[in-house]
Amino acid sequence: MNKKKIQILATSDIHGYVMPTRFAHHTNEALGLAKVSTIIKEKRLQAPTILIDNGDFIQGSPMTYYQQKYEKKEQNAMIEAANALEYDALIFGNHEFNYGKEALQEAIQQSQFPWLAANIQNEHGKVFTKPYIIKEIEGIRLAILGMTTHFVPIWEEAKHIEGIHFQDAFEATRQWTAYIHEHEKVDVLIVAYHGGFERDLATGELVEADTGENQGYQICKEIEGIDIFISGHQHREIATKLFDKSVVQPGTKGICLASIELTVEVDDKDNIIAVTHEPFLIYLGEETPVDAAIAQLNTPIYQRTEKWLDEAIGTVKGDIRLKNAFDARVHGHAYVEFINKIQMAVSGASISATSLFHDEEGGLPNEVTMRDIVTNYIYPNTLKVLRLSGNDILQALEQCASYFTIENGRLAVSPSFKYPKAQPYNYDMWAGIEYTFNISMPVGGRVTTLTRKGERLDLDAEFDVVMNSYRATGAGNFDMFKNCPTIKDIQTDMTEIIADYFQQHPVIEATCNHNWKVIY
Structure with a gap:
C-alpha cells in the first residue's frame, strides 16, 4: 500500500490587497497577497499543489479603486499578481462585478487561469465562463466546481450585470455535483463557493435570516459527493469538518491561507483504497517575508496609489x-x-x-x-x-x-x-x-x-x-x-x-x- 499527498490551497476575499498594508499608516501588517505568496511557495515545495481563489479578488482596496479610476488601460494589477502566483482557478465573488462588465471581461481575458461560475449564465442561458475544471495529479482526478452566492442582483447595479443571470447556488451545486460524478469519474470533488454559512456549524442553529444569501450549511448537509468545501464572503476564519467534508474559510485581505491536506491510499496497482483530508489555516505574521517577485510586480501601481492618497x-x-x-x-x-x-x-x-x-x-x-x-x-x-x-x-x-x-x-x-x-x-x-x-x-x-x-x-x-x-x-x-x-x-x-x-x-x-x- 502506498500513500500520495496532495495539497489544496485557497485564498478568499483578498479584496485587492497585495502589499502588507491597509493604506492607512502601517506598511508591514500581517496581510496581503505578497506575504501569502511566500507561504504558497513554501507549501509547494512539500507536495503537489492546487491553488484556488474563492472570489472578491479584484475589488476593495484603494489601489484597485485608483487603477480603475485612473489607470484602467494598464494590465490589471490583481490579475498580474494572480498570474505570477499560477492560480489554478478563480471563483467569481459578488464584488467582482462592482467595476462593471467591461472591466470584468478585461480581467478575465488577461487571466492565465480559468474563472469558474457554474451558477452564472449569460443572456443565452449558457454558463458565463466554465462551471468546473478537472485536474489530474499523481493519477488522482480532482474536480473544482465554482459557485457564487446568487444574491448578486440584489446588491449590484443593474447595468453591471445586464444579460447575466444567477441560478440558486444550492440547486446548481446539486445538479453539477451529480453531473460531474456521472460524467467525469473523479476521485475528489472540491466545491469552491463564494458564499458562507447560514447556520452555526456546531449546533445547526439558524444564525441569520434564511434568505438564500449563504447556503453553505445546507450544501454540506444535503448534497452527497462533495469532499472539500471552500467558502468565503463572510470573512470568517474556519477550518473544520462538517458532515465528513473538509470546510475552510480563510478570512479576508490575505490574513491567512487555507490548506487542505489530501492523503490518498493506493494499492500496488495504483487502485485507490481510501481518501482522507484535513483542513488547516496558516496565518501570516508581521515577520512573514514579502515575496520580492510579487512586490516588484505591484510596486509601480502601489507607488502611484500612495502618491495619489497623499494629495x-x-x-x-x-x-x-x-x-x-x-x-x-x-x-x-x-x-x-x-x-x-x-x-x-x-x-x-x-x-x-x-x-x-x-x-x-x-x-x-x-x-x-x-x-x-x-x-x-x-x-x-x-x-x-x-x-x-x-x-x-x-x-x-x-x-x-x-x-x-x-x-x-x-x-x-x-x-x-x-x-x-x-x-x-x-x-x-x-x-x-x-x-x-x-x-x-x-x-x-x-x-x-x-x-x-x-x-x-x-x-x-x-x-x-x-x-x-x-x-x-x-x-x-x-x-x-x-x-x-x-x-x-x-x-x-x-x-x-x-x-x-x-x-x-x-x-x-x-x-x-x-x-x-x-x-x-
Missing part, C-alpha cells in the same frame, strides 16, 4: 475624527453628519441615511487627503434618491433599531449583526428627521418618536430620501426599499463626490446636531 483635498475646522464607532451609532457624530450633509447637497434630497462601514477608528483629520477619504469610505457606492412613504421610513428605522440589544444591563450590538458575519454597515443613521429608539421595547416597536422639523412624521406622506446604492436595493434586510421608485440615480463614486465637495468647500466645519437618541 491634499481640504481642511476641517473642529474635530471630525472618529474614535469609537459604537458611541457614534448611539449618540451621533460629526463625521456621520458630514456624510449625510454631502449626500443631501449633491442629491437635493432633504432626508439622508448613511452608515459607518466598520468598527475601527476613522473620521477625518484637520488636513484631509485622499487617503483619509478612501480609508473611511471603503466601498464603491454611488447614490440613489428613493421616494419613500413615512411608513417606509418608520420600518427602516425599526430595522436600524434591531442593531442594539441589552446585555448585563448595558447597551450592546445584537448578535445577529455580529455573527456569522459582522455587519456594522447595515445600521443607518439618518439626517433630516428626528427620532428616538427605546431598546427596552421589543424589536419592531422601538421607534418611540419620529418627527420632521419638530412635527410628527406623516406616515402616509411621501419623502425623497438619499442613500447609497447598496442600501437602495434593499440589502441588509431593508425590504421596504425594494419596490420604491428611484427619483434620482447619481452615477459618481462616493469617494469622488466627497473629494468634489471639498473642492467646492475647501474648509468645512465639524457639526453634530444630535437628531436622534438611543435609550434603554
Whole structure:
C-alpha cells in the first residue's frame, strides 16, 4: 500500500490587497497577497499543489479603486499578481462585478487561469465562463466546481450585470455535483463557493435570516459527493469538518491561507483504497517575508496609489475624527453628519441615511487627503434618491433599531449583526428627521418618536430620501426599499463626490446636531 499527498490551497476575499498594508499608516501588517505568496511557495515545495481563489479578488482596496479610476488601460494589477502566483482557478465573488462588465471581461481575458461560475449564465442561458475544471495529479482526478452566492442582483447595479443571470447556488451545486460524478469519474470533488454559512456549524442553529444569501450549511448537509468545501464572503476564519467534508474559510485581505491536506491510499496497482483530508489555516505574521517577485510586480501601481492618497483635498475646522464607532451609532457624530450633509447637497434630497462601514477608528483629520477619504469610505457606492412613504421610513428605522440589544444591563450590538458575519454597515443613521429608539421595547416597536422639523412624521406622506446604492436595493434586510421608485440615480463614486465637495468647500466645519437618541 502506498500513500500520495496532495495539497489544496485557497485564498478568499483578498479584496485587492497585495502589499502588507491597509493604506492607512502601517506598511508591514500581517496581510496581503505578497506575504501569502511566500507561504504558497513554501507549501509547494512539500507536495503537489492546487491553488484556488474563492472570489472578491479584484475589488476593495484603494489601489484597485485608483487603477480603475485612473489607470484602467494598464494590465490589471490583481490579475498580474494572480498570474505570477499560477492560480489554478478563480471563483467569481459578488464584488467582482462592482467595476462593471467591461472591466470584468478585461480581467478575465488577461487571466492565465480559468474563472469558474457554474451558477452564472449569460443572456443565452449558457454558463458565463466554465462551471468546473478537472485536474489530474499523481493519477488522482480532482474536480473544482465554482459557485457564487446568487444574491448578486440584489446588491449590484443593474447595468453591471445586464444579460447575466444567477441560478440558486444550492440547486446548481446539486445538479453539477451529480453531473460531474456521472460524467467525469473523479476521485475528489472540491466545491469552491463564494458564499458562507447560514447556520452555526456546531449546533445547526439558524444564525441569520434564511434568505438564500449563504447556503453553505445546507450544501454540506444535503448534497452527497462533495469532499472539500471552500467558502468565503463572510470573512470568517474556519477550518473544520462538517458532515465528513473538509470546510475552510480563510478570512479576508490575505490574513491567512487555507490548506487542505489530501492523503490518498493506493494499492500496488495504483487502485485507490481510501481518501482522507484535513483542513488547516496558516496565518501570516508581521515577520512573514514579502515575496520580492510579487512586490516588484505591484510596486509601480502601489507607488502611484500612495502618491495619489497623499494629495491634499481640504481642511476641517473642529474635530471630525472618529474614535469609537459604537458611541457614534448611539449618540451621533460629526463625521456621520458630514456624510449625510454631502449626500443631501449633491442629491437635493432633504432626508439622508448613511452608515459607518466598520468598527475601527476613522473620521477625518484637520488636513484631509485622499487617503483619509478612501480609508473611511471603503466601498464603491454611488447614490440613489428613493421616494419613500413615512411608513417606509418608520420600518427602516425599526430595522436600524434591531442593531442594539441589552446585555448585563448595558447597551450592546445584537448578535445577529455580529455573527456569522459582522455587519456594522447595515445600521443607518439618518439626517433630516428626528427620532428616538427605546431598546427596552421589543424589536419592531422601538421607534418611540419620529418627527420632521419638530412635527410628527406623516406616515402616509411621501419623502425623497438619499442613500447609497447598496442600501437602495434593499440589502441588509431593508425590504421596504425594494419596490420604491428611484427619483434620482447619481452615477459618481462616493469617494469622488466627497473629494468634489471639498473642492467646492475647501474648509468645512465639524457639526453634530444630535437628531436622534438611543435609550434603554
